[in-house]
Amino acid sequence: MSLTTDLPHSKGQAAGGAVKSHGPGTETPAPRRRTRQRRERIFQWLFLVPAVVYMTLFFGYPVVKNVVMSFQEYTTSTFFTGEAPWVGFTNYVTVLSSSLFSTSLLNTVLFTMGSIVGQFVIGLALAIFFQRKFPLNGILRSLLLLPWLLPLIVSSAVWRWILDKDSGALNRFLGDLGIIDTGIPWLTSTSLALIAVVGVNIWIGIPFNLTILYGGLQEIPDELYEAGSLDGATGWKAFRHITWPMLRPVVSVVLVLGVVYTLKVLDIILGLTNGGPANSTQTIATQSYNLSFHEFKFGEGAALGNVLVIISLVFAVLYLRASRRAVDE
Amino acid sequence: MKSAQRTSRPLALAVAALVGLPLAISGCGSSTAASPSEAVTELSVMDYYNNEPDKSFIGDALTKCGTQLGVTVKRETVPGKSLISKVLQQSSSKTLPDVLMLDNPDLQQIAATGALAPLADFKVSTENFAEGVLSAGTYKDKVYGLAPTVNTIALFYNKDILAKAGVTPPTTWEELKAASAKLTAGDQYGLAFNANPTYEGTWQFLPVMWSNGGDEKKIDTKETEQALQLWTDLVKSGSVSSSALNWTQADVKDQFLTGKAAMMVNGPWQIPALDKQPTLQYGVVKIPVREAGQTSVAPLGGEVWTVPQTGNKARQAKAAEMVACLNSDENQLAMATARNTIPSKTTLSDKFASDNPKLATFTELIKTARARTGQLGEEWPAQATKIYTAIQTSLTGNASPADALKQAQGQ
Numbered sequence: 001m002s003l004t005t006d007l008p009h010s011k012g013q014a015a016g017g018a019v020k021s022h023g024p025g026t027e028t029p030a031p032r033r034r035t036r037q038r039r040e041r042i043f044q045w046l047f048l049v050p051a052v053v054y055m056t057l058f059f060g061y062p063v064v065k066n067v068v069m070s071f072q073e074y075t076t077s078t079f080f081t082g083e084a085p086w087v088g089f090t091n092y093v094t095v096l097s098s099s100l101f102s103t104s105l106l107n108t109v110l111f112t113m114g115s116i117v118g119q120f121v122i123g124l125a126l127a128i129f130f131q132r133k134f135p136l137n138g139i140l141r142s143l144l145l146l147p148w149l150l151p152l153i154v155s156s157a158v159w160r161w162i163l164d165k166d167s168g169a170l171n172r173f174l175g176d177l178g179i180i181d182t183g184i185p186w187l188t189s190t191s192l193a194l195i196a197v198v199g200v201n202i203w204i205g206i207p208f209n210l211t212i213l214y215g216g217l218q219e220i221p222d223e224l225y226e227a228g229s230l231d232g233a234t235g236w237k238a239f240r241h242i243t244w245p246m247l248r249p250v251v252s253v254v255l256v257l258g259v260v261y262t263l264k265v266l267d268i269i270l271g272l273t274n275g276g277p278a279n280s281t282q283t284i285a286t287q288s289y290n291l292s293f294h295e296f297k298f299g300e301g302a303a304l305g306n307v308l309v310i311i312s313l314v315f316a317v318l319y320l321r322a323s324r325r326a327v328d329e
Numbered sequence: 330m331k332s333a334q335r336t337s338r339p340l341a342l343a344v345a346a347l348v349g350l351p352l353a354i355s356g357c358g359s360s361t362a363a364s365p366s367e368a369v370t371e372l373s374v375m376d377y378y379n380n381e382p383d384k385s386f387i388g389d390a391l392t393k394c395g396t397q398l399g400v401t402v403k404r405e406t407v408p409g410k411s412l413i414s415k416v417l418q419q420s421s422s423k424t425l426p427d428v429l430m431l432d433n434p435d436l437q438q439i440a441a442t443g444a445l446a447p448l449a450d451f452k453v454s455t456e457n458f459a460e461g462v463l464s465a466g467t468y469k470d471k472v473y474g475l476a477p478t479v480n481t482i483a484l485f486y487n488k489d490i491l492a493k494a495g496v497t498p499p500t501t502w503e504e505l506k507a508a509s510a511k512l513t514a515g516d517q518y519g520l521a522f523n524a525n526p527t528y529e530g531t532w533q534f535l536p537v538m539w540s541n542g543g544d545e546k547k548i549d550t551k552e553t554e555q556a557l558q559l560w561t562d563l564v565k566s567g568s569v570s571s572s573a574l575n576w577t578q579a580d581v582k583d584q585f586l587t588g589k590a591a592m593m594v595n596g597p598w599q600i601p602a603l604d605k606q607p608t609l610q611y612g613v614v615k616i617p618v619r620e621a622g623q624t625s626v627a628p629l630g631g632e633v634w635t636v637p638q639t640g641n642k643a644r645q646a647k648a649a650e651m652v653a654c655l656n657s658d659e660n661q662l663a664m665a666t667a668r669n670t671i672p673s674k675t676t677l678s679d680k681f682a683s684d685n686p687k688l689a690t691f692t693e694l695i696k697t698a699r700a701r702t703g704q705l706g707e708e709w710p711a712q713a714t715k716i717y718t719a720i721q722t723s724l725t726g727n728a729s730p731a732d733a734l735k736q737a738q739g740q
Contacts, residue, residue, distance in 0.1 A: 075442075076417060076438050076439065076441065076442050076707075077441060077442035077443065078442075079417040079418070079420045079421040079442065080420040080421065080442040080443050080444045081442065081443060082421070098740070099736075099740060100740070160575070164572060165570060165571060165572045166516070166518075166570050166572055166589065167589070185571050185572070187572075187574075187575050188571045188572055188573075188574040188575050188725075189571070189725070190725045190727060273526075273575060274525060274526045274527055274575075275526055276525060276526035276574060276575065276721050277526070277574040277575070277721050277724070277725045278526075278718070278721040278722045278724075278725045278727050279526075279718065279721070280725075290714075293413075293414070294527075294528075294710060294714070295710045295711055295714060296438060296710060297711075
């Protein structure tokens with residue numbers, strides 16, 4: 001009983017401050033009550049502490065450090081001497097004015113859009129397909145999760161072998177079918193490499209899209225389809241007027257998360273082409289990695305990394321708004 | 330109140346333990362920084378030989394030297410790719426090992442940070458070492474690291490395939506192009522090399538660039554352009570698969586091993602794998618030069634051993650003795666023989682070459698081999714990036730060799 005009377009009170013205090021909640025008519029609360037309130041406050045904070053500590057340590061510190069680093073001349077010597085001269089926006093100017101930046105940015109956009117469209121369309125088609133009841137449905141669906149379970153380094157090594165020009169499995173297959181005479185240089189042609197890399201990334205991303213969208217489809221009540229079919233909405237019409245509107249919140253979550261995951265993809269590209277040939281698969285992520293860990297220009301690498309963070313942040317905000325709307329609905 | 334008191338006791342204990350823990354750790358740390366007079370009984374060592382059989386070969390040499398010096402060796406091996414990040418971490422937390430191995434092109438980068446001690450401080454002899462080896466271990470006129478054994482790259486050829494086609498191993502670029510074209514048929518390419526967008530692609534290009542007088546400081550020159558034209562011609566004509574743009578040196582070895590390439594550019598560390606296939610008869614010659622009379626200049630590979638600045642002079646002195654021991658004539662020969670590498674002292678070359686005829690060409694090349702960081706020092710990574718970018722731009726046909734080099738140099 002005391003708990004229920006207490007709670008709204010403390011809530012009011014938190015929101016409006018002590019003066020407002022203690023109107024002129026109310027008596028000053030007994031000291032016992034005040035200590036209890038204070039203790040409750042402390043406990044509320046205590047529950048927050050682990051999360052706050054965790055966030056500061058593992059999210060706050062690296063982000064702040066990365067931002068600071070991008071304004072410094074941070075080199076290998078910095079690690080030993082601790083000296084990192086402040087250089088203002090020099091790193092940003094160097095990175096953004098480099099001739100490689102526009103290439104990387106364009107590749108990042110193409111890679112992300114291509115991957116997302118491919119993953120989503122195939123993932124959705126498969127999700128709808130698995131809605132039907134047929135034998136081996138469960139087994140097939142779990143087999144489709146395999147790409148998700150493999151370490152990315154393994155996937156990229158295997159795909160690198162499959163896509164090899166001379167002895168790759170894909171070219172052998174196409175050759176045996178008589179479709180091609182000479183091997184297609186999937187990974188070594190400047191016009192094909194990005195397409196090949198996007199293809200591999202689609203293969204990796206399908207399970208994620210399939211799983212989430214399948215879950216979303218399961219949530220749609222059967223009655224809607226029954227009612228719809230009475231009104232003549234079947235097949236495409238049912239999809240257009242029932243499935244799609246009901247699935248919309250899930251779709252926006254899948255897309256936005258997909259974009260954020262895809263923007264930062266690094267290992268697949270490094271494993272398949274290392275950004276080549278002639279930078280045709282170089283993205284902002286791979287370029288930032290190269291700057292920091294191969295050329296030891298940690299400041300410039302951090303600056304480019306921050307550019308990527310800002311792009312991701314835009315989509316993260318979109319995600320938050322989308323998910324808030326989903327909750328409101 | 331009572332209950333609060335009761336619970337606070339374990340709490341106090343926990344707090345005491347937490348406060349005590351760092352003290353205990355730093356206590357351990359301070360013992361390593363003991364006074365110089367105290368005898369050193371242990372040395373920590375870090376290297377990247379984490380695969381067999383090299384892991385054991387190096388481990389044995391370290392243990393042997395440890396016994397000679399009266400210390401036990403505490404060795405840590407890390408994967409090659411993570412060595413530098415590990416070293417950087419350790420240098421910021423002041424926990425560098427007593428003896429540190431580095432890949433030679435990284436030495437100047439690390440020496441520039443001030444994390445390494447000059448070997449002259451401990452009177453380590455640098456006599457008889459090949460010039461390139463010393464230049465790889467030198468930063469601003471001081472020697473910081475010595476490599477017991479080194480390696481380089483040369484041209485491997487498949488004796489059977491060449492004999493069948495009536496081709497002799499090429500010595501000039503013209504001969505190389507003609508031979509590669511003649512050896513290309515069906516599934517088989519004349520030559521395999523690696524032109525991937527990493528430092529490895531640069532490394533494989535250096536012999537033709539350097540032999541022709543190319544300069545890594547300024548790559549948009551006639552000499553380097555001619556070298557890049559050769560690489561481009563070989564790929565354009567189909568004598569080298571365009572997959573070279575994505576191959577590693579291990580892939581190149583596989584092409585050669587399976588007979589899909591009649592010749593390859595590679596190093597002596599591939600010999601054990603090649604010898605596993607007894608049907609494969611191969612020979613090794615120097616990488617061809619543009620015109621007869623030019624010297625084939627090879628890039629120097631291999632790992633140097635260094636003494637980090639740990640702040641404990643006694644341990645550092647002992648560590649320097651360890652580096653000296655690893656570089657003794659006897660140990661150089663033993664390690665070189667076991668690992669298919671070349672002893673770095675030129676005084677040992679003749680004996681080594683006659684004992685190991687398979688490595689004779691490599692031994693010859695080491696005498697004049699050049700260190701990648703010899704001229705550029707810590708600027709090497711940036712310039713090496715430009716070189717592989719130019720190679721890729723030209724080999725994909727995005728620009729002519731001259732334009733590719735000009736673009737890359739200007740970047």
